[in-house]
Amino acid sequence: MTGTLAAVGAGLAVLGAGLGIGQIGGRAMEAIARQPEVSGDIRTTMIIAAALIEGAALFAIVGAFFF
Amino acid sequence: MHRFMKNDKYRTLYMKFRALFFLLFFLGLSAIPAYASEKAEPEKPYIDYVMEHIADANEFHLFGSVHIPLPCILYSKDAGLEVFMSSAFEHGHQVVNGYVLDHGDVKRIKGWNESMHLEHIDSTVAKANPDGGKGLQYFAYHHGEAHALEKPSTLLKSSSWIDFSISKNVFSMLVAVVLMFVIFISVRRAYARREGQAPRGLQSLMETIFTFMRDEVIKPNIGPRYERYLPFVMSLFFFILFCNLMGLIPIFPGSANITGNLATTMALALFTLLVVTFSGNRHYWQHIFWMPGVPVPIRFLLAPIEFASIFIKPFTLLIRLFANITAGHVIILCLVGMVFILGDNGRNLGGAIGGGVLATLFVVVMNLLELFVAFLQAFIFALLTSLYIGSAIEEHHHEEAHH
Known part of the structure; x- marks a missing residue:
């Protein structure tokens, strides 16, 4: 890790992931409010999408610290 | 009556959580003397502590100088399989068949043979790679003399030994x-x-x-x-x-x-x-x-x-x-x-x-x-x-x- 530059990179990755997961969470809440009867399905889909975004963000963070 | 029962149930639940909270609180407080009593060193010693705590180790460090030893199962090309408890290292001061304990982690002295007559070491130090490459190089010091240390390898390619120990993890x-x-x-x-x-x-x-x-x-x-x-x-x-x-x-x-x-x-x-x-x-x-x-x-x-x-x-x-x-x-x-x-x-x-x-x-x-x-x-x-x-x-x- 080359000091602060890698930390800035990791921070940027977290920024992107935060925006993405925030969008997912917000939209999922809207969807659940609109159709509470399918909240189970929405939750599962939300977690899967969040996990995929998180995977990409973790790639970036691990990359920032290792390369 | 029913309402009272329900409240009572929540009350016991609340009491249990409060007990858990205080338990965690005092568990946390008990960490203060252990950390505060460590010797003051220059630089940032807490970074090393963080790394030491998340890394794997060959012994359990309880507090101060109290350790729980774990079995070391080590294989090297020249000396074969060796099994002993990590207490044999005496917290990193003793050399056991060419192996030393560096901050809870077993390492081997590079180019070890019996004729080196090395039984004790004073300290182990990690230094930045002098060739300008990645990672750290580890040294054991004995009377001011530095001996390079080898980390374990998985396929005996980058070093001469493999670590099969029952480590902390x-x-x-x-x-x-x-x-x-x-x-x-x-x-x-x-x-x-x-x-x-x-x-x-x-x-x-x-x-x-x-x-x-x-x-x-x-x-x-x-x-x-x-x-x-x-x-x-x-x-x-x-x-x-x-x-x-x-x-x-x-x-x-x-x-x-x-x-x-x-x-x-x-x-x-x-x-x-x-x-x-x-x-x-x-x-x-x-x-x-x-x-x-x-x-x-x-x-x-x-x-x-x-x-x-x-x-x-x-x-x-x-x-x-x-x-x-x-x-x-x-x-x-x-x-x-x-x-x-x-x-x-x-x-x-x-x-x-x-x-x-x-x-x-x-x-x-x-x-x-x-x-x-x-x-x-x-x-x-x-x-x-x-x-x-x-x-x-x-x-x-x-x-x-x-x-």
Whole structure:
């Protein structure tokens, strides 16, 4: 890790992931409010999408610290 | 009457939580003297502490100079297999057949042979690589003379020895496995003994988790043939869950960062990769190499991407688990580091106490969050594994779908 530059990179990755997961969470809440009867399905889909975004963000963070 | 009963129930629940909170609080407070009493050193000693606590080690460090030794099983090309307890190192001062203990971690003296007559060392030091390359180089000092140290290697390529030791992580993992056996066997017995009756105690806790995982996660994602994969996904889920929870216990049988170790998560993800690859049907492979309903030039473009995704999927699994658990441990340890920072590395007692109280409050909150993360990460690993298995064994009907 080359000091602060890698930390800035990791921070940027977290920024992107935060925006993405925030969008997912917000939209999922809207969807659940609109159709509470399918909240189970929405939750599962939300977690899967969040996990995929998180995977990409973790790639970036691990990359920032290792390369 | 009914209302009163309900309130009473909540009251006992509240009392239990309050007891748990105070327990965690005092557990956290007990860390202050241990950290504050460490010798003041220049630079940033807390960074080393954080790294030492999340890394694997060959002995359990309880507090001060109290250690629990663990068996070392070491193989080297020239000396063969050697088995001894890590107490033989006498906390890093004794050389045992060319092996030394560097801050709880076994390393071997480079080019070791009997004629070196090296029995004691004064200290071990990590230095930046003098060649300007990556990583650190380790040295053991004896009367001012430096001896280079070798880290273990996996295939005897980069160094002369392999470490098969029952390390801190392995020990904690074995404890988790034994715990799982005890709990699940007792639950099974409870089912046999209380057949036809409502579950009770531990049985009802495990039944809730088990049926939730089966009905909400595994069944809908794998599909009608889920029963074949149920034991695998359940084992993954409960193993990760127990290891995560073991990592949250700050004292002896816990305190190891099991699922925050890349080797552990890689082994788990490798199982997923193997199961998905070997249970993939014709449609699964067709969708990877020659997907139907896609123009031929695009197929050439997509095939390599799809092929890479076979490996990327388990890779994200292993990185996700590793990063989440390690991040949690690092945050907790950094909060404990406030004792160092506010205490000015042991020069300011009042600051250390203030930092300790502040750190304890934050650590309690973080511990509760980590408790949630422990369940969440086990759940996500199991969910994604069942999703990947489901996509590999799914029966498609393209002929109807694309006309």
